[in-house]
Each structure stands twice: as C-alpha cells, then as structure tokens.
Amino acid sequence: MTPAITLAEKSGIHFHVHSYEHDPNNTNFGLEAASVMGQDPARVFKTLLFAMNGDPKKLAVAIVPVSGQLDLKAAAKAAGAKKTEMANPTIAEKTTGYVVGGISPLGQKRRLLTLLDDTAQAFETIYVSAGKRGLEIELSPSDLLSLTQGKFAAIGKEG
Numbered sequence: 029m030t031p032a033i034t035l036a037e038k039s040g041i042h043f044h045v046h047s048y049e050h051d052p053n054n055t056n057f058g059l060e061a062a063s064v065m066g067q068d069p070a071r072v073f074k075t076l077l078f079a080m081n082g083d084p085k086k087l088a089v090a091i092v093p094v095s096g097q098l099d100l101k102a103a104a105k106a107a108g109a110k111k112t113e114m115a116n117p118t119i120a121e122k123t124t125g126y127v128v129g130g131i132s133p134l135g136q137k138r139r140l141l142t143l144l145d146d147t148a149q150a151f152e153t154i155y156v157s158a159g160k161r162g163l164e165i166e167l168s169p170s171d172l173l174s175l176t177q178g179k180f181a182a183i184g185k186e187g
Contacts, residue, residue, distance in 0.1 A: 030132065030135065030158055030159030030160055030163065031125065031132075031134070031135030031136075031159060032132035032133075032134035032135040032157070032158045032159040032165060033045060033135075033158055033159065033165065034135060035134050035135040035175060036134060036165060036167065036175070039171075039174075039175055041167060041168075041171040041174075041175070042167070042168070042171070043165055043166060043167040043171070044165070044166040044167075045158055045163065045164070045165055045166075046065055046155070046163075046164045046165075046166060047162055047163050047164075048061070048064040048065060048162050048164075049064075049162060050129075050161040050162035055129070057074070057129035057130070057157075057161060058072055058073075058074040058094025059094050059095075061094070061155065061157075061164055062094055062095075062155075065155070065164065067155060068095075069093060069094045069095035070093045070095050070096075070147065070150075071093070071151050071153075071154055071155060072093065072094045072095075072154070072155040072156075072164070073091045073092060073093055073094065073144075073145070073148065073154055073155065073156050074091070074092060074093075074094045074156075074157075075089060075090075075091055075131045075132060075133045075156060075157055076089070076090045076091075076092065076098050076114065076115075076131075077089055077090070077114075077115035077119075077120040077123065077124070077131070077140075078090055078098065078100065078103055078107075078112045078113060078114055078115055079112065079113050079114070079115045079116075079119075080104070080107055080109035080111075080112050081109050081110055081111060081112075082111065082113075084115065084116055084119055085119065085123075087115050087119070087120070087123055087140055088103070088107050088109075088112075088140055088141040088142070088143065089133055089136075089140050089141065089142040089143065089176070089178070090103050090143050090145075090183055091133050091142070091143065091144045091145060091148070091156060091172070091178075092145045092183060092184040093145060093147060093148075093184055095187060096145075096184045096185055096186050096187040097184070097185050097186075097187045098114075098183060098184065098185075099182075099183055099184060099185040100112045100113065100114075102181070102182055102183045102184075102185070103143060103181075103183045106143050106179075106181035106182075106183055107141055107143065123136070123137060123138065123140070124136040124137060125137040126157075126159050126160075127160075127161070129157075129161045130157055130159055130160040130161040130162075130163070131157060131159075132156060132157040132158055132159040132165070133156055133157075133172065133176050133178070134156070134158075134159070134165070134172070134175055134176065135159060139176075139177065141178075142173075142176040142177065142178030142179075143178060143179060143180075143181040143183050144169060144172060144173055144176075144178050144179070144180055144181070145180075145181070145182070145183050145184035146180045146181060146182050146183075147184060148169040148172075148180070149169060149180060151169065152168065153166045153167060153168055153169075154166070154167070154168075154169055154172070156172065
C-alpha cells in the first residue's frame, strides 16, 4: 500500500491499481509502464517536478503523457513563474517521499502546485504512478485534479 493508493481509497473515488514487474535495467519508466500494460503512451502520464524562478526548493508538479515531454516555458507560464527548470532528483524524492520512476502526483509529503497536461481531457481514465516503480493507478483526470487540487494546462510537447 502506498500513500497514493491510501489517498484514493479514503477519497471514495473510482480507481484501479495495475501492477507489473519492473525491469531494473529500464530507466524509461513511463514508456515501460505503457508497453507492459498494453496502453497507448498518450494515456499513460509521468509525474515530473520542476523548480521555479531559480529556486531549487520552490517546486511544482507537472503531469504529462509519457509519449511526450514537459514544455518548461509553458509550465512557467501556467505556474505564474518567470522561468522553470527540472528539479534536482534528490530534492524531488525528499519533497514527495517517492523515488524517481515511482513519483506519484497523489499522496506526496506536501501539497505542491499541480498541473495536468490538457490532453488528459481526451480520456475517460488515465494512468499515473501509484507511488512505486511497477505500480500504476488508473483514474479519471477530474478525480486526479480534485485529489491534488490541480488544474489543466497546455504543458506538454511532442517527444
């Protein structure tokens, strides 16, 4: 049980947990999840942390399809920041309580500004990490935003 799954259970939303055997040699965690689960990579989302305005500890969460990348300029605009950069992985792990490759947008140690790429609106349900490598949670984009107090934003770009 992870904090992400506990949060989903306590909220009473409709969700499904999917697990698979993670290949420790595979560092492309999101595409591995999509492939192993037989899902469209546009429907499987990765959770990324970015730092705002040059402050490595002022973090926000971006959730984008594993088939693409985070557009840092678009993320800055959506977050109301002048500039953004990818967060240091060690700081991201300490801030969220999860390891890289298993960072869930749900159940993080502290609530951060959360942005979900607006392409998620095209799907009834999407997949995000459930808090551990090899574990995904399937839920509606609106439930994800409700649980994270997040918002939709055009923050993704083709990979």
